[in-house]
Amino acid sequence: MKKQLLSNTKNLILTGVGGQGNVMASRTLAGMLVDAGYIVTIGETFGMSQRGGSVMSHLRISPDSVKSPQIPRGGADVIVALEPLEALRVLTVYGNPQVCVMSNARPVYPIGVITGELSYPSEENIQVAFQRLSKAFWIIDATSAALALGNPVLSNIVMIGALAKTGLLPIDRRMFEKEIKKTLAADKCAVNLKAYDAGGEMIK
Amino acid sequence: MTKLLSPARSKVLFLGNEAIARGALEAGVAVATGYPGTPSSEVIESLAHVASERNLYVEWSVNEKVALEVAAAASFTGLRSMAVMKQNGVNVASDFLLHLTASGTRGGLVLVSCEDPGALSSVNEGESRYFARMLEMPLLEPSDFQEAKDLTKWAFELSEQIGNVVMLRSVTRMSHASGNVICGKLPVKSRKAHFEYDGSVMDSSRGPMISTPVVAKHLLHQQKLKAVEALFEKSPFNRYFGAAKPELLMITSSACFLYAEEAIEMLGLQKRVGILKLGTTWPLPPKLLEKHLRKTKKILIVEEVMPFLEENVKILAAGLANRIAINTFHGKYDETLPSAGELNPDIVAAALCHILKVKRKTLPANYLSDSQKAAALIPAREQTFCAGCPHRASFWNIHNAIALDGRKGFVCGDIGCYSMAALSPATGYHTMPTLHSMGSGTGLASGFAKLAQFGLDQPILTVCGDSTFYHAVIPALINAQHNRADITFIVLDNAGTAMTGFQPHPGLAISAMKEAVPAVDIAAICSAIGAKVALSDPFDLETTRKILTSFLADKGLLKVLILRQACALSPEKKGKKIFDVKVNELLCLGDACGCNRLCTRVFRCPALTWDRTTKKAVVDEVICAGCGVCASICPQKAIVKTEASL
Numbered sequence: 001m002k003k004q005l006l007s008n009t010k011n012l013i014l015t016g017v018g019g020q021g022n023v024m025a026s027r028t029l030a031g032m033l034v035d036a037g038y039i040v041t042i043g044e045t046f047g048m049s050q051r052g053g054s055v056m057s058h059l060r061i062s063p064d065s066v067k068s069p070q071i072p073r074g075g076a077d078v079i080v081a082l083e084p085l086e087a088l089r090v091l092t093v094y095g096n097p098q099v100c101v102m103s104n105a106r107p108v109y110p111i112g113v114i115t116g117e118l119s120y121p122s123e124e125n126i127q128v129a130f131q132r133l134s135k136a137f138w139i140i141d142a143t144s145a146a147l148a149l150g151n152p153v154l155s156n157i158v159m160i161g162a163l164a165k166t167g168l169l170p171i172d173r174r175m176f177e178k179e180i181k182k183t184l185a186a187d188k189c190a191v192n193l194k195a196y197d198a199g200g201e202m203i204k
Numbered sequence: 205m206t207k208l209l210s211p212a213r214s215k216v217l218f219l220g221n222e223a224i225a226r227g228a229l230e231a232g233v234a235v236a237t238g239y240p241g242t243p244s245s246e247v248i249e250s251l252a253h254v255a256s257e258r259n260l261y262v263e264w265s266v267n268e269k270v271a272l273e274v275a276a277a278a279s280f281t282g283l284r285s286m287a288v289m290k291q292n293g294v295n296v297a298s299d300f301l302l303h304l305t306a307s308g309t310r311g312g313l314v315l316v317s318c319e320d321p322g323a324l325s326s327v328n329e330g331e332s333r334y335f336a337r338m339l340e341m342p343l344l345e346p347s348d349f350q351e352a353k354d355l356t357k358w359a360f361e362l363s364e365q366i367g368n369v370v371m372l373r374s375v376t377r378m379s380h381a382s383g384n385v386i387c388g389k390l391p392v393k394s395r396k397a398h399f400e401y402d403g404s405v406m407d408s409s410r411g412p413m414i415s416t417p418v419v420a421k422h423l424l425h426q427q428k429l430k431a432v433e434a435l436f437e438k439s440p441f442n443r444y445f446g447a448a449k450p451e452l453l454m455i456t457s458s459a460c461f462l463y464a465e466e467a468i469e470m471l472g473l474q475k476r477v478g479i480l481k482l483g484t485t486w487p488l489p490p491k492l493l494e495k496h497l498r499k500t501k502k503i504l505i506v507e508e509v510m511p512f513l514e515e516n517v518k519i520l521a522a523g524l525a526n527r528i529a530i531n532t533f534h535g536k537y538d539e540t541l542p543s544a545g546e547l548n549p550d551i552v553a554a555a556l557c558h559i560l561k562v563k564r565k566t567l568p569a570n571y572l573s574d575s576q577k578a579a580a581l582i583p584a585r586e587q588t589f590c591a592g593c594p595h596r597a598s599f600w601n602i603h604n605a606i607a608l609d610g611r612k613g614f615v616c617g618d619i620g621c622y623s624m625a626a627l628s629p630a631t632g633y634h635t636m637p638t639l640h641s642m643g644s645g646t647g648l649a650s651g652f653a654k655l656a657q658f659g660l661d662q663p664i665l666t667v668c669g670d671s672t673f674y675h676a677v678i679p680a681l682i683n684a685q686h687n688r689a690d691i692t693f694i695v696l697d698n699a700g701t702a703m704t705g706f707q708p709h710p711g712l713a714i715s716a717m718k719e720a721v722p723a724v725d726i727a728a729i730c731s732a733i734g735a736k737v738a739l740s741d742p743f744d745l746e747t748t749r750k751i752l753t754s755f756l757a758d759k760g761l762l763k764v765l766i767l768r769q770a771c772a773l774s775p776e777k778k779g780k781k782i783f784d785v786k787v788n789e790l791l792c793l794g795d796a797c798g799c800n801r802l803c804t805r806v807f808r809c810p811a812l813t814w815d816r817t818t819k820k821a822v823v824d825e826v827i828c829a830g831c832g833v834c835a836s837i838c839p840q841k842a843i844v845k846t847e848a849s850l
Contacts, residue, residue, distance in 0.1 A: 017585065019773075027217075027382070034217045034384060041349075041462075042217075042382040045324050052588035052810050066348045068462040069381035070548040072470060074567050085582060092579040096567055108827065110585040114813050115805045118583035129578035133571070143826060151779075152826045 006038070006170060011071045012059040015090045016082030017108045018052055021156035025080075026057035029160060031183065032175040033061050043069025052111065054086055061169070078168050080159055083108050084126050084139065091133050101130055101137040102163050104155055106144070138162065140202040146195060154195040161199025173197075208250050209257065212389040220378040221246035223349045223385050224316060227356025228286055229254070231312065232391040235261045235278035237271040239675065240704035241290030242325035243379040244318035248288050249707070252716040259394060264707050264716045267642075267675040268293035269300050272315065276304055279313035280413050281397035284360050291319040292641065294332035296676070298339075301369070305339045306415035306425060308367045308408035311395070312360030315341075315371045318379040321508035322546030325376070327623060327639060329544065333373060333512045336486040340425060342370045342432045343486035344441070347461035349383035355441055355483055357388065362435070366428040367408050373485075375508060377459040377546070433487045441483025442492055450478035452559060453499050455517060456506040457482045464506050466549035467556055471564060477556065485513060493520050498528050504559060505535035508547055534559055587624055591811035592772030592829025595622045597742040598696055600807065600837070601767075602665065603633035605752035613663030613756065614638075615694075616652065618645035618677075620669035621703045621771075622696050633806075636667075643668070643676025646693060650680055653689035663756050665692045671701040671709040673726055685733045685762045692755045693735070695726055695766045696742075702771035727766055735762040742767040745836045772829045781830025783845035785811075787821045791842035794819040799839050807837055 014029070016022040023044060030040045043058040060067035076094035079101045081087030087103040112118035121129075130137040140162055146154035164171050173196065180192050208226055210216050218226060225247050228236065238248040252262040261278075265271035268289040278285035289297065294317050301315070320326040336343035344359055346352040356372055363370040403410025406420065415421055436442070445465070446453075454477060456464045461481045468477050480496045482488075497503065497517075505514040514535040521531060534540040540555045541547065557564055566572070589596040599622075606613040617626050617639035626636040638648055649666035668677050673695055684691055700706040708714050713723040730737045736758070740748045748767065755763040770777050795801070803821045804814045811828035814821060821843065823834075832845035 019590070030217055030382060034215070039384050040217060040382070043377060044380050044382070045376070052585070052590060054585050066350075066383050066462065068466040068549050069377045069459065070463070072466065072549045072553070085585070088578060089582050089585075092575045092582065095571075095575060097571055106826075108810070109813050109824075110583050111588040111808050111810060112586060113583055114810065115808060116801065116814065120583060121581040125581055129574070129581070132574040133578060147826070153779075 006061060006063055009060055009062040009067060010077050010169065011075050012061065012078040012080065012169070013071065013076050013090050013094055014057040014059065014080045015086040016055055017086065018055050020055070020082040021153045022055045022057060022082060025156035025160060026059055028176070028179055028183065029171070030059060031179045032171050033169070035175060035178065036170060038062060039065055041067045041069055054089060056090065078102070080163055082142070082156060082159060085110070085120065088121070088126055088129055091129070095133045097135060099134050100166070100168055101134045102159060102166065103130070103137065103139050104142040104159060105139050106141065138166070138203060140199070142199065145198040145202065149191055149195055149198065154191065157192050157195035158199035158202070161196035162203050163199070164196070165200040165203040206254055208254050209390065210387050212387055214387050216385055216387060217382055218349055218353070218385045219246055219382045220349055220352050220374055220380065221318065222250050223352035224356045224372070224374065225250045226385065226387065227353040228314070228360070229258060229390055230353070230388045231357045231360035232284050232394070233260065233286055233360065234283040234394065235275055235285035236288065237263050237265045237274045237285070238288035239265055239268045239271055239293055240671070240701045240707040241293055242704055243320060243376040244288050244290045244293070244316065245704045245707065246379070247316060247318070248716065249705070255717045262716050264709065266710055268296040272297040272300055272304070275313060276309065278397070279309040279311040281399045282311045283395055283397050284312040284364070286314040286316060288316040288318070290326070291317055291330050291332050292326070292328055293317070294335055295330070298335060301335065302339055303415045305341050305369055306418070306421055307413045308425065309363065309369055310367065310409060312363040313369050314356065314359045314363060315369055316374070317371060318374045318376070320376050327619065329509050331509055331512070332371070333485065334510070336371050337516070340429050341368060342366070342429070342484070344370065344372045344483060345457040345485050346372070346374065346378060346483065347458055347481055349385050351441065351483060352378060353385050353388070362432070366432055368425065368428055373458070375459050429487055433489060436484040436487065436489040437491050439484050439489070442481065442489065444478060444480050444496060446478025447475055450500055451476045452478070452502045452504055452556070453496060454479045454504045454506050455482065455513065456480070457485050457513060458508070460506045460508060460547055460552070463547055463549045463552045467552035470549065470553050471556055471562060473556060473560065473562070476560060482513070486516070488516050488520055490520055493517060494524055494528065497521060497524070497531060501529070501531055502559065503531045503533050504540065504555060505533065506541065506547065506552055509544060511536035587627065588808060588810060589621070589624060590772050590829070591809055591827050592831040593621070594698055594742045594767070594769035594771065595625070595696055596807070596809060597745065597769070597831070597833045598694070598767050599625050599633050599635060601742060601745060601748040601752060602694065603635050604749060605756060606635060606663070606665070608753060609663055609756045611661060611663055613665055616645040616649040616664070616666040618642065618666070618668040618672055620672055620696070622667055622669060642672050643680055646677045646680035646684065649691040649693070650684040650687065650689045653684065653691045654687065663692065664690065665694065667694045667696055669702070670695060670697040670699065670711050670726065674710045674724070678729065681730070681735070682733055685735060688760070689762060690760050691762060692752070693762065693764045695764065697726065697766055697768040698771040698774070699768070700771065700774060702774065706771070706774055730764040735764045737764045737766070739766045739768060742769050743831055743833050745833070772831065781828070781848040783830045783832035783835070784848045785823050785828055785830060785832055785835060785843060785845045787823055788842050788844050789818065789820055791840050792820040793840055797840055803834055803838055803843065807834060809834060
């Protein structure tokens with residue numbers, strides 16, 4: 001996929017459940033984009049919210065200026081979700097007819113669903129909602145791909161690989177490799193690159 | 205090389221807290237101290253990381269008051285130092301702070317308070333800006349990442365110039381947000397520490413560091429603050445954006461500036477609305493304010509959380525009443541903006557729409573209705589104890605012991621991940637009906653225990669974490685022993701300051717700078733106080749329950765149970781399972797079992813779920829941390845644990 005330079009601010013929301021590697025994924029993406037010359041602002045909530053709660057990172061990718069660390073309602077261009085329910089949660093607040101959604105398929109059940117007090121929407125209902133509320137969407141089984149590589153936490157990197165393949169952001173494999181070489185221990189780079197490639201292969 | 209030490213002129217993506225740390229390094233900070241607390245912890249963490257390279261002394265202090273005292277000692281010897289804490293940490297430090305602002309300081313001393321509007325990771329949304337006014341110290345508030353670095357650096361210079369503490373205030377959306385920063389130079393020379401104390405009592409640069417004679421020193425202190433006002437008049441951190449004569453002037457600071465900018469852009473109001481962004485928020489520079497208040501009749505003050513800026517601007521405006529016509533002020537007082545919780549661009553946009561009678565573009569009606577339909581399908585995702593969390597096992601034990609005792613005992617809560625036991629979805633055990641500040645659980649328990657003479661006959665329990673024990677519990681525990689309070693005090697020792705990211709505390713044999721240090725033993729302290737002390741592993745349900753039951757029956761004395769098991773997310777444990785756990789489908793009776801889904805309905809582990817098709821329990825291997833506790837709770841022994849293969 002050829003890189004296109006952005007002329008306007010792109011708003012990306014990365015979401016998931018505490019412990020899924022959301023923060024690492026957003027920092028990796030941001031690092032790649034800063035290196036490419038963009039002004040990136042990331043808004044994150046972490047701390048208590050990690051404990052089984054929803055975790056969300058707002059990435060503002062601008063050609064020229066710092067942006068609010070919170071994206072306005074209805075203002076997302078891209079939503080990347082490590083968990084499908086969280087994709088839906090973000091979509092209903094930050095979605096608009098032009099938004100694109102990239103979601104992992106594997107659910108992580110909220111505690112209220114586990115106890116039986118609440119119910120988790122069916123796969124079909126989630127798909128229908130994605131269809132109605134986005135311009136384009138992809139649902140990929142990133143967790144299985146990550147498990148095949150030996151560690152479920154790699155699903156965040158699988159998602160980055162898939163996102164890159166869609167061409168929605170000006171990122172590519174060379175930028176990813178450069179970034180993880182800066183941030184990860186040398187012995188972890190190979191498996192992360194494999195996860196990145198596995199993600200790309202899931203997008204046709 | 206670490207990112208924090210990037211060469212001058214390099215453009216780096218910094219977390220707000222890293223930008224603050226970099227600013228301190230550029231100012232030549234020598235000593236940095238703090239107590240962990242979200243959203244402040246990364247400032248000290250990142251400085252600790254470069255301590256040996258930059259010849260710094262960095263410590264996690266036992267609490268915020270001691271952190272400020274340690275930093276002040278460095279300042280008294282002429283070194284530059286900083287103390288970093290979250291909003292309520294300033295309350296803890298405030299008694300010393302009152303006296304410190306009175307004695308004055310020498311080397312630049314910066315107090316960094318990272319606050320949490322909306323309480324995203326707190327049990328309060330208190331704020332410390334009022335301390336700046338109350339204790340008469342300058343207050344600086346960065347509104348982007350570059351400023352977070354630059355203002356921090358300047359804060360040290362300012363502190364040194366006026367010989368007093370300077371407070372820098374950040375918020376979660378600044379501290380825990382990231383953005384591009386252009387680095388400045390790191391100094392090469394370092395200062396030598398020496399404490400001069402032979403000068404006159406009124407000479408704060410050579411004499412003793414004391415707050416007396418009080419009135420004379422107070423006047424001196426106030427003169428310094430007047431000098432600050434003059435410096436703030438010309439500060440480049442106060443800037444105006446917009447037309448020369450806007451219809452509405454927004455006055456704002458901190459992350460709210462970014463919301464204000466975004467709101468104007470969203471509504472296309474660039475020509476009608478101007479922004480006065482203040483980086484120096486106490487004392488307010490009166491001439492600068494006057495100049496801008498003259499621009500228009502309508503003012504909107506945008507800030508989080510309390511109307512601090514609004515009040516101070518109004519006081520100034522009242523003083524200028526004979527020179528400028530009184531303006532119409534919008535903000536918290538007239539309820540244009542909400543009086544509690546954090547702001548965002550949408551809230552600021554709504555305020556602008558309300559004042560200027562404009563409408564924001566909305567999404568198509570059919571999209572909104574589809575969106576509402578989808579939203580109705582979404583179950584809440586409540587915070588809960590992680591899979592493998594020792595607290596779940598601890599509270600399971602505590603709940604069962606209280607239920608068995610039958611006298612409606614209760615637990616006085618404290619601050620840590622275990623605070624979630626106060627939320628019913630976290631445990632469903634409903635055992636923690638009080639929750640206040642650090643150490644208050646033990647103080648409250650000590651008080652409840654003395655109410656027997658007024659008829660209170662419920663057993664009193666209290667919990668605290670290991671880091672909290674050192675921070676604020678010890679005085680309350682001594683109070684309980686000295687006053688013969690009958691309480692069962694439980695230390696939930698998970699081997700680190702877990703909630704904020706495993707910072708070491710005095711119970712561990714390692715310091716912030718990764719040096720070997722003596723560990724201070726909780727059990728030894730409790731024994732020395734005179735309490736009856738026992739130790740158990742919360743994962744060992746049988747032993748723990750027996751101890752708790754015997755403690756509740758053993759009346760009239762202070763009993764301490766230390767429940768020791770490392771946090772499931774701790775670096776030494778993360779990703780390593782002790783057990784492989786599975787549900788034997790042949791043994792699980794599902795809904796037919798008399799247990800009424802004890803495992804999923806009551807135990808509430810994110811990894812132990814209910815399969816709606818087979819109507820039986822099932823373990824999610826991706827989430828399971830392998831603690832094996834659930835195997836001990838299943839009456840059918842259908843949950844099976846086997847030693848994990850490595």
